[in-house]
Amino acid sequence: MTTTMRASIQYQLRDYRTSGLILFGVNVILILLAILGMFSVGINGEVSYTAYGFSAAIFMLVCGIVTARQVIRLCAQMGTGRKTAFLSLLPSAVLASLAIAAAGEVLMAAAQAVSIGYPNLYFNDLYGLIYAGFDTTLSVGQHITSALFNTCLMLACYGFGLFCSFLYWKLSKIGCVIAGILMGLFFLGGLPGLSRMIVVQYPNLAEDFAAFCLQSGWNLMAVFLVIFLVFSFISWLLVRNVNIRGWHK
Amino acid sequence: MSIELQSISKRFGSTQALDQVSLTLEEGHIYGLLGNNGAGKTTLLxxxxxxxxxxxxxxxxxxxxxxxxxxxxxxxxxxxxxxFFPEDMKVKRAFETAASFYPDFDLEQAHKLAKEFGLPLKKKITSLSTGYASIFRLVLGLSVNTPYILFDEPVLGLDAQHRDLFYRLLIEKYSQEPCTVIISTHLISEVENIVDHTIILRDGRILRDAPTEELMENTYAVSGPAGMVDRYTEDKTILSSHSLGGLKTVSIQGQPESDLPLGLEVSRMSLQDYFISLQEAAEREEEPA
Incomplete structure (x- = not known):
C-alpha cells in the first residue's frame, strides 16, 4: 500500500470514528428509551427497536454523498491522484461499515439479553426480521451473519451515495436541478411503476428474484455487493476526469 | 529534474484559458509567473x-x-x-494530515512558523480570516519540503509585515534547501528581487519566458522632449510610450546606445514597468488596424 493511500484511509477512518460513535450513541439512547418505554406501556403493550441496520445504512448513504468529494479534494491538495483518492474511499467504507455493523451486533446482543425476561420487549435487526423471525433471539453465528448483512447493505447505500455525489459534481447547475427532479420522479413514480411492470410482465422473474433474496441472507448480501460495485464503478467513470476545485477562503 | 509542459491547451466554454503552452521549469530556480487577470496562471498551476x-x-x-x-x-x-481542506478541519489537524501524506513534511517547522505568524492552531480553517487563511497555506508550503513548490497569489490579504516575513522565510528556505519555486502573483514589484526567471502569460499564451536579468538587460526607457524621443526611437522596437506635456517616455526593447543624443535620458526599467509595457505593446498589436 502506498503512503498516500494509507494516509487517505487513516484520515477517513478517523472521521468515521467520530461520526460512527455519534451514530452508535444515538442508537444506545434509543434502546434505553425503548426499555424505559416498556415500563411506561406496562404488561399489555409492546415495545420494539429494529432500526440499527437501517439507520447505519442511511448513515453510510449520507457519508457517500458528503465525504467523498471532501476526500478527493483533500487528496488533490496532498499530491494524490484521483485514482488513489477514489480507491481509498472503498476500503475505508468497508472497514467503517464492518466496525459499525459489529458494534451494532454487540449492542443488539446486549439488548436482546436484557429483553429475555420481558415478553413484550423486542430487539432485532434487519437480518433477524427477514430471516430469523421478529421475536427470535439470535445465536452468535446469526449475529455474525447479521453483521455481514448490515455491512453489505451499508456498502450498497454508500455506493449509491458516491454515485449521487459525483453525478452532481460533474453536472452543471441546470443539470443538477434536472437530475434532482428526474431522480425524485424516478423514486416516486418510476421505480414503483417499473417494479409493478416487472411483476406484471415478468411474474416469474420477479418471483424468482424475490425468492432468491429471501432464500438466504447470503443471496441478498450478494445483491447488495453487486449494487455497491456497480455504483462504485459508475462513480469512478464520473470522477476520473472531473475538474477538482476548492472554494475561495 | 524538471517540470515539462508539452503543448497544453485548455478551454472553458468559449474561453481559451491556455493555448498550446509549452514550458520547462528547471530545478533550483525561483520562477515568477506573471499575467493579468484571466491570463491563465491559476489554470496552468x-x-x-x-x-x-x-x-x-x-x-x-x-x-x-x-x-x-x-x-x-x-x-x-x-x-x-x-x-481544498474539509470545512470542519482545524489547522492543527491539517498539519498532521499533511505530515501523513508527505513524509518530508516538517511538523515542528510548521508549528514554529504558525507561532511566528500568530496563526491559531485550534481554529477551523474555514473560520480563518482571508489573511490568516493565506498564512495557513504559506506555512504548509514552507514546511512541506517537496522538490517543487507552487505559490498561487501567496500573499493575498496579507499585511505588509507578514508579506515581508513570508518573502524572508522563502529566501531563507531556498538558500538552505534549494528547490524549485513558482510564484504566481500580481504584486510584481514585491517579487522582482526574488524571481530569477520570469514567465509572462497573456490570454493563455506565453509572452516571455526568460531569466529575469536577461529580460531587464534588454529593455530600457528613454525620456526627453517628444520630438527628440521620436527621432531616436524611429528604428527601435517600442514597447510603450507615454507623453506628458512636451515630454515623452518610451520603453524600448534592446540595449541602449552609449552615445545617446544630448537631452535624452536613459533609465533602467523595473520588472513591473516592463510587464506593463509588454502588455500595452500586446494590446496595440491586438487592436484592429
Missing amino acids: SILTDRLRPDFGQVLVDGQPVKNNDEALGKLFLVGEQN
Whole structure:
C-alpha cells in the first residue's frame, strides 16, 4: 500500500470514528428509551427497536454523498491522484461499515439479553426480521451473519451515495436541478411503476428474484455487493476526469 | 529534474484559458509567473498538479506524466487561493494530515512558523480570516519540503509585515534547501528581487519566458522632449510610450546606445514597468488596424 493511500484511509477512518460513535450513541439512547418505554406501556403493550441496520445504512448513504468529494479534494491538495483518492474511499467504507455493523451486533446482543425476561420487549435487526423471525433471539453465528448483512447493505447505500455525489459534481447547475427532479420522479413514480411492470410482465422473474433474496441472507448480501460495485464503478467513470476545485477562503 | 509542459491547451466554454503552452521549469530556480487577470496562471498551476485536466498536451514531472501518478504529484505542492481542506478541519489537524501524506513534511517547522505568524492552531480553517487563511497555506508550503513548490497569489490579504516575513522565510528556505519555486502573483514589484526567471502569460499564451536579468538587460526607457524621443526611437522596437506635456517616455526593447543624443535620458526599467509595457505593446498589436 502506498503512503498516500494509507494516509487517505487513516484520515477517513478517523472521521468515521467520530461520526460512527455519534451514530452508535444515538442508537444506545434509543434502546434505553425503548426499555424505559416498556415500563411506561406496562404488561399489555409492546415495545420494539429494529432500526440499527437501517439507520447505519442511511448513515453510510449520507457519508457517500458528503465525504467523498471532501476526500478527493483533500487528496488533490496532498499530491494524490484521483485514482488513489477514489480507491481509498472503498476500503475505508468497508472497514467503517464492518466496525459499525459489529458494534451494532454487540449492542443488539446486549439488548436482546436484557429483553429475555420481558415478553413484550423486542430487539432485532434487519437480518433477524427477514430471516430469523421478529421475536427470535439470535445465536452468535446469526449475529455474525447479521453483521455481514448490515455491512453489505451499508456498502450498497454508500455506493449509491458516491454515485449521487459525483453525478452532481460533474453536472452543471441546470443539470443538477434536472437530475434532482428526474431522480425524485424516478423514486416516486418510476421505480414503483417499473417494479409493478416487472411483476406484471415478468411474474416469474420477479418471483424468482424475490425468492432468491429471501432464500438466504447470503443471496441478498450478494445483491447488495453487486449494487455497491456497480455504483462504485459508475462513480469512478464520473470522477476520473472531473475538474477538482476548492472554494475561495 | 524538471517540470515539462508539452503543448497544453485548455478551454472553458468559449474561453481559451491556455493555448498550446509549452514550458520547462528547471530545478533550483525561483520562477515568477506573471499575467493579468484571466491570463491563465491559476489554470496552468491547476493543470500542473492534475486538479484540472488539459484538453490537449501533457505535463511531465522528472520525466513522469502527472496524470493519476502519485509519485510525480507527490513532488509538487500547490499553495493556492482555493481551500481544498474539509470545512470542519482545524489547522492543527491539517498539519498532521499533511505530515501523513508527505513524509518530508516538517511538523515542528510548521508549528514554529504558525507561532511566528500568530496563526491559531485550534481554529477551523474555514473560520480563518482571508489573511490568516493565506498564512495557513504559506506555512504548509514552507514546511512541506517537496522538490517543487507552487505559490498561487501567496500573499493575498496579507499585511505588509507578514508579506515581508513570508518573502524572508522563502529566501531563507531556498538558500538552505534549494528547490524549485513558482510564484504566481500580481504584486510584481514585491517579487522582482526574488524571481530569477520570469514567465509572462497573456490570454493563455506565453509572452516571455526568460531569466529575469536577461529580460531587464534588454529593455530600457528613454525620456526627453517628444520630438527628440521620436527621432531616436524611429528604428527601435517600442514597447510603450507615454507623453506628458512636451515630454515623452518610451520603453524600448534592446540595449541602449552609449552615445545617446544630448537631452535624452536613459533609465533602467523595473520588472513591473516592463510587464506593463509588454502588455500595452500586446494590446496595440491586438487592436484592429
